[in-house]
Amino acid sequence: MSEFIPLNSEIKSITSQLKVFNETTVQVKYRDTADINAGTSTISADTLSFDLTNGYTEQILTGSVRFKLGTETFIDRTGTLYKNIDPLTNSGTSAGSIFYGTGNVQITSWKANTSSTVTLESLTTTTDIQPINHVSFRVPVIPVRPGSLTVVLATLEYGQLTLRADDKGYIESTYAHGKINYDMGFVDIYFYKKTEITEANRSEIESKEWYLSELEIMDGTKTFINVPVWVSPESVRYNAISYSYIPLDSEILGLSATRLPINGQVPIFRIGDIGIISSSQSMQLPDCIAGQSYELPDQRISWCELEDCAGAKVNTSMYVVDYDYGIVTLSGDFALNNLEAPLIVRYRYQDMGLIRDVQINGQISLTKPVTHNYQAEDSIVGSALVIGDMQARYTYKFVQQTWNSVWANEASGSAISANYNDALYPIIVTNNGAIQERWAIVFTDTTYKIIGETSGQIATGSINSDIAPINPVTGVPYFVIKKEGWGSGWVNGNVLRFNTIAATYPVWCIRTVKQSEPTTLSDQFQIMLRGDIDRVI
Structure with a gap:
């Protein structure tokens, strides 16, 4: 509706007394001619x-x-x-x-x-193609790389939707809710919008063909309903990256791949196994004073090394570590020499426990609580290879008539009368000196040569004196043979054979690096051994 103000043809003056106010001023604006006022406005539209x-x-x-x-x-x-x-x-x-x-x-x-x-x-x-609010499909090549699925589609009311699955496979947005199983490649997505039912919109919602009272959801004091979001079915398309694996070559791998899965991955966490949580930290020393003690931010640490700023390791004889209280003490004669200050302490604290539960989402539960605070960015969870008790020993002692350079664990040829009496004078081996080796003592009259299968000839000896060949790595004998154990009857060519079992555990270390461009010039790793110890209180 438009309103028009008529033009004034005359002006009348009226004088009146305003009794409510003591003094007032009234301003009046008027016109007595008909003019045309023109104006221009510029409007910028974004849509x-x-x-x-x-x-x-x-x-x-x-x-x-x-x-x-x-x-x-x-x-x-x-x-x-x-x-x-x-x-x-x-x-x-x-x-x-x-x-x-x-x-x-x-x-x-x-x-x-x-x-x-x-x-x-x-x-x-x-009018023939019916819209949908639920889509299910399967990626034809599996497994699917986590986080690689993208689904693009067109809705009838809200335009295009671009959906991406997270690393756990979930798809969550305002209008779409679903999941993908990366191992099986199955995708299931529902399209709806959670809407609160109010007095203003209840009648409109109840008038929809899809409405059922059973679909209403109570959340606290409010009532909600999942309103379908209709999707054009011919618009749905997806993009995903799947893994494909080259068959493992046993000759290249170095072991039989018969029992390995096709992707080369094997489970490393099982219920009842040992799990270890580790956190690696570092601290820069404020100075390098001989005899000075430096307290670390953490206690009950499991490993500690001292190095200079260039990465050179400090000799372990130049410092002492109190692992219980987390204190590093430099020796009294400590000197930097060729080291570059400042020194950096690199240490690690850990918790070890029995694995109680392993979930498919990667969650692991232990049978006991952890005793340190762990941060995700510097902590890892690993499994442990349980070795058990180890002790050096010797086995398969026997004699044979001649040495044929065959490293068998049983005698060959005719029996001989000579022997070594290890019942009264056993061969002495120690954990520090013994190695995993097969030994042959080959006689030349009353003297003999000590030959190892992998070590070669390491010493010579005589039945008239004890023999204790030194292990150059540890500085203690490989074994000790007493002269009293030699009987008579040894002739040229006779052989005493025995094996020594080291106080070690055979571990296959295979490190796999995926195909890629090199990012560093050097690559290294450490093997950490944990052992029970007796503490003197």
Whole structure:
């Protein structure tokens, strides 16, 4: 409705007394001629909107829209409008959205100062294809790399949706909720919007064909319902990266791959095994004073090393570590010499426990609580190879007539009368000196040569004196043979054979590096041994 103010033809003056106020001032503005006032306003719009299906309610088919706005041509791709398509690369500029269910178009990028006339060149609608709010499919190649799934689709009311699964396989957004099983490649997604039911919208929601009272959800004092988000089924497409594995070559791998899974991965955590939580830390020493003690931020540490700023290791004889209280003490004669200050203490604290439960999502439970605070960025969880008690010993002692250079664990040839009496004078081995080796003592009259299968000839001896060949690594004998154990009857060519078992445990270390460009010039790792000790209180 418009209002018109008539022109004044005359002005009358009226004098009146205002009794409410003591003094007042009244300002009056007026005009007595009819003038025309003209004005211009400039409005900047960020979106142009119009309806392609005005007058009917048919659903638009994906990829069927093409129209011109001014001199630019627009097409649709899964709910997104593109303009200026390059015929060589088929790429264009994103320019807005189209809603297939309502026919509404929203353009966010257009050429200014041109005609606003819309010329429709292509449009296909249908009433046969029913929209969906649930989609399930399976990626044909498995397993799928975690975090690689992307699903793109067009909704009828909310435009294009781009969905991505996280590392655990979950898909969560305002309109989509689903999951992917990366091992099996199965994807299941539901499309709905959680909406609160109020007095204002209840009647509208209850009028929908899909409404059932059983679908209402109570959350505290509020009532919600999952309103379906309808999706154009022909618009759904996905992209995912799957793993494929080259068969393992036993000759290259160095062991039989018969019992290994096709991807080469083996479980390292099992219920009842030992699990170890470790955190590696470092601390820079404020100075390098001989005899000075430095307290670490953590106590009850399990490993500690001292190095200079260039990474050179400090000799362990130049410092002492109190692992219980986390204190590093430099020796009284400590000197930097060739080391570069400042010194850095690298240490590690750990908790070890029995594994109670292993979940498929990677969660591991131990039978006892941890005793340190662990941060995700500097902590790891590993399994332990339980070795048990170890003790050096010797086995397979026997004699044979001649040495044939065959390292067998039983005698060959005819029996001989000579022997070594290890019942009264056993061969002495120690944990520090014994190695994993097969030994042959080959006689030349009353003297003999000591030969190892891998060590070669290491010494010579005589039955008239004890023999204790030194292990150059530890500085103690490999074994000790007493002269009293030799009987008579030894002749040239006779052999005494025995094996020594070291106080070690055989461990196969295979490190795999995936195909990639090198990022560092050096690569190294450490093997950490944990052992029970007797403490003197």
